[in-house]
Amino acid sequence: xxxxxxxxxxxxxxxxxxxxxxxxxxxxxxxxxxxxxxxxxxxxxxxxxxxxxxxxxxxxxxxxxxxxxxxxxxxxxxxxxxxxxxxxxxxxxxxxxxxxxxxxxxxxxxxxxxxxxxxxxxxxxxxxxxxxxxxxxxxxxxxxxxxxxxxx
Amino acid sequence: xxxxxxxxxxxxxxxxxxxxxxxxxxxxxxxxxxxxxxxxxxxxxxxxxxxxxxxxxxxxxxxxxxxxxxxxxxxxxxxxxxxxxxxxxxxxxxxxxxxxxxxxxxxxxxxxxxxxxxxxxxxxxxxxxxxxxxxxxxxxxxxxxxxxxxxxxxxxxxxxxxxxxxxxxxxxxxxxxxxxxxxxxxxxxxxxxxxxxxxxxxxxxxxxxxxxxxxxxxxxxxxxxxxxxxxxxxxxxxxxxxxxxxxxxxxxxxxxxxxxxxxxxxxxxxxxxxxxxxxxxxxxxxxxxxxxxxxxxxxxxxxxxxxxxxxxxxxxxxxxxxxxxxxxxxxxxxxxxxxxxxxxxxxxxxxxxxxxxxxxxx
Amino acid sequence: xxxxxxxxxxxxxxxxxxxxxxxxxxxxxxxxxxxxxxxxxxxxxxxxxxxxxxxxxxxxxxxxxxxxxxxxxxxxxxxxxxxxxxxxxxxxxxxxxxxxxxxxxxxxxxxxxxxxxxxxxxxxxxxxxxxxxxxxxxxxxxxxxxxxxxxxxxxxxxxxxxxxxxxxxxxxxxxxxxxxxxxxxxxxxxxxxxxxxxxxxxxxxxxxxxxxxxxxxxxxxxxxxxxxxxxxxxxxxxxxxxxxxxxxxxxxxxxxxxxxxxxxxxxxxxxxxxxxxxxxxxxxxxxxxxxxxxxxxxxxxxxxxxxxxxxxxxxxxxxxxxxxxxxxxxxxxxxxxxxxxxxxxxxxxxxxxxxxxxxxxxxxxxxxxxxxxxxx
Numbered sequence: 031x032x033x034x035x036x037x038x039x040x041x042x043x044x045x046x047x048x049x050x051x052x053x054x055x056x057x058x059x060x061x062x063x064x065x066x067x068x069x070x071x072x073x074x075x076x077x078x079x080x081x082x083x084x085x086x087x088x089x090x091x092x093x094x095x096x097x098x099x100x101x102x103x104x105x106x107x108x109x110x111x112x113x114x115x116x117x118x119x120x121x122x123x124x125x126x127x128x129x130x131x132x133x134x135x136x137x138x139x140x141x142x143x144x145x146x147x148x149x150x151x152x153x154x155x156x157x158x159x160x161x162x163x164x165x166x167x168x169x170x171x172x173x174x175x176x177x178x179x180x181x182x
Numbered sequence: 183x184x185x186x187x188x189x190x191x192x193x194x195x196x197x198x199x200x201x202x203x204x205x206x207x208x209x210x211x212x213x214x215x216x217x218x219x220x221x222x223x224x225x226x227x228x229x230x231x232x233x234x235x236x237x238x239x240x241x242x243x244x245x246x247x248x249x250x251x252x253x254x255x256x257x258x259x260x261x262x263x264x265x266x267x268x269x270x271x272x273x274x275x276x277x278x279x280x281x282x283x284x285x286x287x288x289x290x291x292x293x294x295x296x297x298x299x300x301x302x303x304x305x306x307x308x309x310x311x312x313x314x315x316x317x318x319x320x321x322x323x324x325x326x327x328x329x330x331x332x333x334x335x336x337x338x339x340x341x342x343x344x345x346x347x348x349x350x351x352x353x354x355x356x357x358x359x360x361x362x363x364x365x366x367x368x369x370x371x372x373x374x375x376x377x378x379x380x381x382x383x384x385x386x387x388x389x390x391x392x393x394x395x396x397x398x399x400x401x402x403x404x405x406x407x408x409x410x411x412x413x414x415x416x417x418x419x420x421x422x423x424x425x426x427x428x429x430x431x432x433x434x435x436x437x438x439x440x441x442x443x444x445x446x447x448x449x450x451x452x453x454x455x456x457x458x459x460x461x462x463x464x465x466x467x468x469x470x471x472x473x474x475x476x477x478x479x480x481x482x483x484x485x486x487x488x489x490x491x492x493x494x495x496x497x498x499x500x501x502x503x504x505x506x507x508x509x510x511x512x513x514x515x516x517x518x519x520x521x522x523x524x525x526x527x528x529x530x531x532x533x534x535x536x537x538x539x540x541x542x543x544x
Numbered sequence: 545x546x547x548x549x550x551x552x553x554x555x556x557x558x559x560x561x562x563x564x565x566x567x568x569x570x571x572x573x574x575x576x577x578x579x580x581x582x583x584x585x586x587x588x589x590x591x592x593x594x595x596x597x598x599x600x601x602x603x604x605x606x607x608x609x610x611x612x613x614x615x616x617x618x619x620x621x622x623x624x625x626x627x628x629x630x631x632x633x634x635x636x637x638x639x640x641x642x643x644x645x646x647x648x649x650x651x652x653x654x655x656x657x658x659x660x661x662x663x664x665x666x667x668x669x670x671x672x673x674x675x676x677x678x679x680x681x682x683x684x685x686x687x688x689x690x691x692x693x694x695x696x697x698x699x700x701x702x703x704x705x706x707x708x709x710x711x712x713x714x715x716x717x718x719x720x721x722x723x724x725x726x727x728x729x730x731x732x733x734x735x736x737x738x739x740x741x742x743x744x745x746x747x748x749x750x751x752x753x754x755x756x757x758x759x760x761x762x763x764x765x766x767x768x769x770x771x772x773x774x775x776x777x778x779x780x781x782x783x784x785x786x787x788x789x790x791x792x793x794x795x796x797x798x799x800x801x802x803x804x805x806x807x808x809x810x811x812x813x814x815x816x817x818x819x820x821x822x823x824x825x826x827x828x829x830x831x832x833x834x835x836x837x838x839x840x841x842x843x844x845x846x847x848x849x850x851x852x853x854x855x856x857x858x859x860x861x862x863x864x865x866x867x868x869x870x871x872x873x874x875x876x877x878x879x880x881x882x883x884x885x886x887x888x889x890x891x892x893x894x895x896x897x898x899x900x901x902x903x904x905x906x907x908x909x910x911x912x913x914x915x916x917x918x919x920x
Contacts, residue, residue, distance in 0.1 A: 052852065054853065054854055057852075081763075081767065082782075083769060084882055085880065089877070089878045098880075100865065100867070100882070104766050131769070132764070132894075133890070136887075159595065160599065168601060168604055169604055169878075245679070245682075341562065342564070345564075345586070415677060415679075422677070422902070424571050424905055425905050427571060505679060506678070506680055507678060507747065508676040509676060509749075510752075511752075511753060511902045512900065513900065514752060
């Protein structure tokens, strides 16, 4: 599917979607509210069929966190970058998609571990790489570790 | 004292007479027991050392490697070096282990294999005891080793060890049946349970040739089932390195581990000796009817050489299995025994009884 | 690496389960992976994987490093497909800078990637045999892998962690002997690969051990993101080389090996078949490497223009995706590696349930896990 067609098909699914500039792939910035419903629709819509979550990660900016989902359709072969913006960095929360794409269960645990984003509805919200008593979330830009991180 | 490499009867009787003349009957018995004990112990150590070396060389041959080649010429002193290392290693005490059973287990395993050697006839007149129920005795004693394995697994307070021991227990108990039935088939042929008697009955031809196809099937059954009984690959579930790290002997170190290690090789030797004694004519030379010249040449080769050559062949066969086959799964092993080997052994035994009754064998 | 609030520890004693920790030091977890198993006899009731024992924070480190140095870190993720990992970062940077790399570089990269895939699959084959208790396979596989590593060593001086690529091309040109030796190897390995089948594939015990074990349906494979040969064993057409060709993959003829059974046997067959395909790909390219520069003209300091870049690459284990967020500096603002083993491993908690311990080992072997790739 062409990128314009893809945009049109996605814009039908939910109101308030933004389509920022992206040189490589179609990008969608979705509002936090109703994000899960959008994901459900993206997965089940016959013209889209995004059944494969390639990658799910987060990017930490000074005043917000962006969750980035790379979706792919195994049958139709198109790729989509789906984003949502979490404005509350201190108490970041998002809805889980781990029941839609099973791999998200572990990728969300990774984001929780390294970014401190809590996923509502996730059944096993534990740290995945670091120890349970670890303080802080290392991939945040303001994370300080005076011993191991050398500032140059 | 006469020494004859073809018949050791007079040799052993001479020693007996010498002792009886010079000592009281009680001390003569003690002296005989001591001599037998020391000889078997020395033999045991020698065979153990050789088998470990042989296995390493055979497996190296199968795996495109050279094998041990640094200690001594062709690495023949490698096992001695290993033994010294094992002797010097610390015996790691295990917390929460059942101390008595933990220490006892290796001894049970090694004593079981030790006792079985006593009944094996190496040449005419060369065996420690010639029981008239020799087959039964060997069969009974060699299955005692599994008690040691079970104790080792249970007492070392390790989950992997326990699983290994339980597997071994289930397996040995099942495979005993096939081993017993396949041995029984030759007992039916020979009409005796005395091991020397069975060997004598093969003077004109080995049972594997004389006994038609049923004897050959019995031989295959015996090799398969006894490989399982000695916990060797492809039936090495009790150790299963890739699943249970080292199974029942995970927690053992130093000389205690060496005992398990040695017992495994000795069990292999014992099983091979029994296979040779029962199926391959023991120390009897290879004889074919009608080939007089060939038979005379074969008869010149001493029985001890014959015996060890045949044992080496069977052991090589078992090593060949181990290094080329993947391991079976526990349920597959039990299925193999209860669904295939055991019915086959039973049918085979009945078949042999028929062959003997109707006098179809040579 | 959560030890204290592990879900399973809460269930000890319930349902009379036997809790066992497979790993972090265990011969068949292929690294420091810990699987917490709840057993009922030999049957596995639950599998809870614990990872993170070698988490090195590659993503965090990369935020402080310029791009050519990040390439050295990617070697350390999936050390058996180091060149493909290098390639992923290079391709992402090249597409961001809109650099056209010389044809020669594309050909060499493709050949090397396939050689690496061969080496990786050979090592997998050895280790898989070992997992099933066939110890001889190990030496057969390593014997042939050694030849590939020798080619690598002659060409760029390293055997395992290569760091041979730079954004824009190669670090230096290939060795003059390269083509000759690769052709020699192909001739040799075409004779040796049938030995693998003779030793293991046809064995009845082996087939009984792997058939019907660890069934993974196509839907689950896609949902769990199981890619690479493991995913293709379930019928998930996920070969990035085929569907989004990069380097010289659009110039070669090859089939995507697909099997639909989804069991350990299918995954085995896919990998063995892929070895033939890899040889086929190299044969098409090795005689036609075009002359030219080994690198495009690059600036001394590589700065990606601000924006987001996403590059997918097929490594020996599955799909590696690199996601770079750049703010125009010489270091990335954020770099994320979507590693194949991360998704492939966690599927064990689903398909490992209900099989025996020995099956779990076979299953783990057939997924071909490299643990540093999970932990990063």
